[in-house]
Amino acid sequence: MENRAIPLHRRIRAAIEDKILSGGWPPGTRIPAETELAATYNCARMTVNKALTELAADGLIERRRKSGSVVKRPVLQSAVLEIHDIKAEVEAAGFAYRYRVERQKVREATRADCDRLQLDAPVPVLALTCLHLADNRPFCWEDRVISLSAVPQAQDASFDHQSPGAWLIDEVPWSAAEHRISAVAADASLSALELTPSTPCLAIERRTWNADKPVTHVRLIYPGDAHALVARFAPSKAG
Template identity: 50%
Template sequence: MIMEGGAASSLARTGTVPRSREIYDALRQKIVSGEWPAGHRLPSEHELARQFGCARMTIGKALGALAEQRLVTRRRRAGTTVNMPRPQESVLEIHDIEAELLAAGIPYAYESLARHVRRATARDAGALGVPPGTPVLSLTGLHRAAGRAHALEERLINLRAVPEARAERFTAISPGRWLLQRIPWTEAEHQIGALNADADIARWLAIRRNCACLAIERNTWRDTQRITHVRVIYPGDQHRLVARFRYRPL
């Protein structure tokens, strides 16, 4: 009664694709093709297990993946129903600037423009989310791609959370890279907005004053402790964030 598990399925199947994935794909096709419209109720797990000739848990895995994709809603007793009008949401990956450029084969360099250790001002405290007076490291730097200014970075590091940053000069290594290699973060929040370049920004990025720029702010936590706050400013007409919705693999 247990024996034919893996053997039977590997014989019956194409070979390397998991059975639950095949079932997931088959059900997904029914949904996106419109054969099962929004509101349609799927057969029960027992029934699907019978139809596909597999254990109920295998069906459960496939249906669970569909639910994670928000393609269906599952409720006990009520069953699984198609959830078709998918909410307009997408997955945006915000990468490390350096890794991004290196992946594209573009020479990268970080240039430090300013470095100060101070007790958090009211403004620092608000941005970083720490009490005023907390020791912070303020860094300003320029990301260069192929020699040209690519992005301006303004960063605050909570020295209570990362005391070893006090000794680091950050003359050539980018603080983002440095932090990423040392401090594991557990939560992050991004805010993306647009702003007009002021005189400083225009000078560093070598763009016209008032030019529209893309600003990405990131706050990073390690559990409940604030690690760093960073604002990266890109010339708006030269840089775009691209997000492609992808189906998560099962």
């Protein structure tokens, strides 16, 4: 039964948000016009406008004068609390970007994979390792697992010209993300970075979800003397 205690604009917002987060309306999809939505929900256009305004404030849609609203693509920035595209990060620094897949394998999730994805039981996963380069010099080592239960289309995806991270940003909606940042020492597993043993490195681990489904876990390793993370904060307002 429809919950009449919830304001109509909140119900409209929830319906649109569900379509976006479920992947039914991928990035770039044009949202129906306010007049069309008002007719669908048998309400005033102002009610629809309020729902769309809230969605825009949360960064889920972009409102454009005269051309309507579209589902927004995630912002690509190199910041601690943002999901960013390594290619954009390299090119923003003025370097030529290139990457290559070192390993790509579909397998049943191992115990380590289940821990990384926070899975209760094993599912098929796609495991990848990639090397990102800036001006043909090693820039970042990527070790990623993708849950094929949450993202079955990843099994047949081609990563010849687009890295797994960029592909996920474009193709798969996410509703929550978790970052973990630590310092590690270079060892034999990071030989592709061409570092001497014990060189300090910066490790970023990120886990994302779509609703309650784990999507991916990635470990990104950067040479410590060539990378920094920046985040901007504002003091909270008292009261």
